[in-house]
Structures are given as C-alpha cells and as structure tokens.
Amino acid sequence: MGIKFNCRVIFLLLAVIAFSCLGISAQDNSYPAIYAKQPRFKALIYYTENAEEAHIKFARDAIDFFTRLTDGEGFILEVTTSLATYDLDSLKEFNTIIALNCSPSDPEERRLFETYMETGGGWLGFHAAAYNDKNTGWPWLNRFLGCGQFYCNNWPPQPALLEVEVIDSPVTKNLPTSFVAPATEWYQWHPSPRQNPEVEVMLSLSPKNYPFGLKDVVLSGDFPVVWRNSNYRMIYLNFGHGDRCFSDATQNLLTVNAFRYVVSLDPAGDPFLE
Numbered sequence: 001m002g003i004k005f006n007c008r009v010i011f012l013l014l015a016v017i018a019f020s021c022l023g024i025s026a027q028d029n030s031y032p033a034i035y036a037k038q039p040r041f042k043a044l045i046y047y048t049e050n051a052e053e054a055h056i057k058f059a060r061d062a063i064d065f066f067t068r069l070t071d072g073e074g075f076i077l078e079v080t081t082s083l084a085t086y087d088l089d090s091l092k093e094f095n096t097i098i099a100l101n102c103s104p105s106d107p108e109e110r111r112l113f114e115t116y117m118e119t120g121g122g123w124l125g126f127h128a129a130a131y132n133d134k135n136t137g138w139p140w141l142n143r144f145l146g147c148g149q150f151y152c153n154n155w156p157p158q159p160a161l162l163e164v165e166v167i168d169s170p171v172t173k174n175l176p177t178s179f180v181a182p183a184t185e186w187y188q189w190h191p192s193p194r195q196n197p198e199v200e201v202m203l204s205l206s207p208k209n210y211p212f213g214l215k216d217v218v219l220s221g222d223f224p225v226v227w228r229n230s231n232y233r234m235i236y237l238n239f240g241h242g243d244r245c246f247s248d249a250t251q252n253l254l255t256v257n258a259f260r261y262v263v264s265l266d267p268a269g270d271p272f273l274e
C-alpha cells in the first residue's frame with residue numbers, strides 16, 4: 001500500500017510539474033512586445049514658412065516633436081513645404097500627412113491632396129491647416145473638414161479648460177475627463193462641425209471658459225477642439241499657435257494618440273500589429 005501511495009504521489013507531482021512547464025511555455029508564446037525590424041510606416045510633414053510668426057514657431061516645435069517620435073526608426077518622417085514635388089504614387093507611399101500650418105493653395109496640389117484623401121490617405125491637421133474663409137475658394141476642404149468656414153477666435157492666445165466628450169476612443173485613451181491645455185489661439189467655425197452627422201467631436205472648450213479672451217473676448221458658442229470626419233481617415237486638432245503647444249504632457253499624449261489612431265487605420269493594415 002505504502003509503495004502504491006508513493007507512486008500516486010510521485011505521478012501527481014510529475015503531472016503538476018508538467019502542467020507548470022506548459023504554463024511557462026504558454027507565457028513564452030505570448031511575449032508582450034512586438035519589436036519593429038524595420039520602420040513601420042512613412043509620414044510626411046507638410047507646412048509653410050510663409051505664415052504668421054506664431055504659426056511658424058508652432059511648425060518648428062512640431063517638427064522637433066514628431067522627429068523625436070522617430071527615435072529608433074519606428075517610422076520614417078519626411079518634411080516638405082510643397083506638395084508640388086509629389087505625384088499620387090509617391091504621395092501614397094506616406095501613410096499619413098501631418099499638416100502643421102497650411103493647406104495647399106495651388107489648384108494642382110489641391111487636386112492631388114483631394115485624390116490622396118479620397119483614396120484612403122491619412123491626415124493629421126493642426127490649427128491653421130484647416131483655416132478657410134470666403135476667399136479660400138475650395139468647397140472640397142469644407143466637405144473634408146465637415147464644417148463651415150472660420151468664424152471667430154479669442155485673443156491673445158491663452159490656456160483653456162478642455163472637456164473630453166468621447167472617452168471610449170483610442171484618441172482620448174488615458175486622458176482625464178477635463179484638463180487645462182497650454183496657451184494657443186482657439187477657433188470657432190460656422191457652421192460648427194458638431195452640426196454634421198458624419199463628424200465626431202471628441203474634445204471641446206468648456207463653456208466654463210466664458211467670457212474668454214482679454215482683447216478679443218468670446219462670450220458664447222461652440223469651440224470644438226478635436227474631431228474626425230468618418231468619411232475620411234483624418235483627425236483635426238485645433239491648437240497650433242505659438243511655442244507652448246508641446247509644453248503639456250496631457251496634450252502631448254492626445255497628440256500621439258491622434259497620430260497613432262490615424263496611422264493605425266491604414267487600409268493596407270494596421271502597421272503597429274506587424
């Protein structure tokens with residue numbers, strides 16, 4: 001009896017050890033990191049030096065910010081001040097265009113950008129990249145943005161309390177429900193993108209900011225700050241004026257989230273899963 005009992009104990013012990021080993025090997029199979037063997041995608045920064053000084057300052061800070069994100073060559077970043085040197089094939093090599101302070105004004109560059117976006121291109125736009133008024137003469141841009149023209153702004157640039165309206169999006173992941181964003185000039189649009197059923201407004205200025213401004217004082221109205229038009233692979237972020245826009249960790253997280261979200265929706269597949 002004693003010998004049989006010991007055999008059973010030894011068998012059970014061996015079984016426990018075997019299962020433990022299987023457990024360890026299962027953990028090995030689910031190693032938690034995917035290291036890039038080569039750059040995962042290409043992005044193109046598009047900006048102009050022919051802009052007001054505060055918009056050029058923002059562009060230079062943004063180029064530095066996105067260049068740092070390429071550390072380790074996770075992606076390739078090109079910087080251009082003109083789309084004229086690209087055709088559709090060469091532009092489509094870029095997963096996403098990061099528009100810092102302008103949109104194209106040349107008719108051919110506009111057509112190229114339209115075709116790029118209509119055929120699955122990506123766009124992360126800041127501040128003046130969406131600016132348009134009665135002189136812009138580009139109705140497609142408003143369909144793309146999902147809103148009307150520039151309507152009004154606060155002055156001078158100042159920090160503002162932002163409210164996160166959509167909490168279950170990768171764009172707002174790990175953000176607090178509200179936070180104070182660094183000083184910038186904030187735009188209103190008429191009509192607001194919120195009126196468009198194809199648009200999802202993710203962050204906006206809190207009404208608690210009113211009256212808002214010191215010289216030009218805005219008393220009311222809708223200030224959407226971050227939105228996407230579901231007809232395109234795009235996110236627009238309204239900040240982008242002056243040299244404070246990358247001074248806040250929470251807003252930097254939002255910027256990386258938004259960039260990552262646009263890139264991940266590449267029709268050719270999510271490059272972060274490779």
Ligand code: ZN
Nearest residue numbers: 055185240241
């Ligand atoms: Zn501005």
